[in-house]
Amino acid sequence: MVSIDVWNASVDFPIFDAKSRSLKKLALGKVGGKIGSEGRVPIIEALHDISLSLKDGDRVGLVGHNGAGKSTLLRLLAGIYEPTRGRSRIVGKVAPVFDLGVGMDPEISGYENIMIRGLFLGMSRKQMETRVDDIAEFTELGDYLQMPLRTYSTGMRVRLALGVVTSINPEILLLDEGIGAVDAAFMAKARDRLKDLVARSGLLVFANHSDEFLAEFCDTAIWMDEGHVKMHGGLREVLTAYKGFDPFERMHVHNETPVLSGNGGE
Numbered sequence: 001m002v003s004i005d006v007w008n009a010s011v012d013f014p015i016f017d018a019k020s021r022s023l024k025k026l027a028l029g030k031v032g033g034k035i036g037s038e039g040r041v042p043i044i045e046a047l048h049d050i051s052l053s054l055k056d057g058d059r060v061g062l063v064g065h066n067g068a069g070k071s072t073l074l075r076l077l078a079g080i081y082e083p084t085r086g087r088s089r090i091v092g093k094v095a096p097v098f099d100l101g102v103g104m105d106p107e108i109s110g111y112e113n114i115m116i117r118g119l120f121l122g123m124s125r126k127q128m129e130t131r132v133d134d135i136a137e138f139t140e141l142g143d144y145l146q147m148p149l150r151t152y153s154t155g156m157r158v159r160l161a162l163g164v165v166t167s168i169n170p171e172i173l174l175l176d177e178g179i180g181a182v183d184a185a186f187m188a189k190a191r192d193r194l195k196d197l198v199a200r201s202g203l204l205v206f207a208n209h210s211d212e213f214l215a216e217f218c219d220t221a222i223w224m225d226e227g228h229v230k231m232h233g234g235l236r237e238v239l240t241a242y243k244g245f246d247p248f249e250r251m252h253v254h255n256e257t258p259v260l261s262g263n264g265g266e
């Protein structure tokens with residue numbers, strides 16, 4: 001059974017090369033975690049006193065303004081960051097999908113990158129060997145798969161990365177924004193694969209600014225604000241409190257998939 005528990009966890013970043021004059025200006029801004037400067041080294045409190053208990057089957061959207069702590073929380077949940085104070089316990093294999101390009105090598109071929117990226121996401125070589133043909137077909141990259149990755153356009157790289165990401169079997173799937181940033185035509189094709197991926201994941205936490213994406217993949221949400229969990233509850237309830245209106249009222253349902261009728265996201 002997979003689970004993530006976090007008890008009163010904080011994550012601080014000491015900034016050794018900060019300039020004190022510019023820090024004063026920054027402290028007046030609305031964006032980002034709190035900057036403390038009582039000691040000699042300024043400290044950014046990216047997460048403050050977080051307590052969470054997530055379990056198998058949870059589908060959690062992560063919302064909040066820029067710098068609110070979403071990415072830092074995902075890294076804490078992945079075990080990439082240890083809490084500075086407090087405790088965390090992660091049970092299960094984590095697939096952190098924070099940056100589609102991470103783990104890709106520009107000098108090796110598309111095929112080789114499929115293998116490397118799969119291993120990076122916790123798959124075995126054998127598992128990847130059985131998936132490589134399916135991934136290749138999905139990407140529609142044809143002979144390019146034998147060429148070094150540096151010859152690919154940005155969109156071609158995204159196709160390759162999405163092909164691999166959507167082929168894995170994650171126990172705990174942590175997705176950061178980037179995944180929504182592919183061109184619309186390819187996204188339409190990737191959508192079903194993404195849905196299957198989420199369906200076979202044990203636990204999902206998905207940071208995204210698009211209501212449409214959140215409604216499609218999540219049923220609960222966490223609203224981060226200045227490094228705190230401001231609200232944790234049902235998706236609709238949290239989005240309504242965060243946005244100041246109910247975004248679900250503007251959605252209509254297509255094939256059981258809620259779709260935003262206006263512009264998606266913020």
Ligand SMILES: Nc1ncnc2c1ncn2[C@@H]1O[C@H](COP(=O)(O)OP(=O)(O)OP(=O)(O)O)[C@@H](O)[C@H]1O
Nearest residue numbers: 013032033044046065066067068069070071072073
């Ligand atoms: N490696 C780091 N070193 C220092 N400060 C950091 C680091 N990573 C994040 N922070 C700080 O932690 C706070 C939270 O940042 P985080 O990236 O988690 O926010 P976010 O909610 O993901 O923002 P966005 O929506 O803009 O991606 C910010 O104040 C940021 O400046």
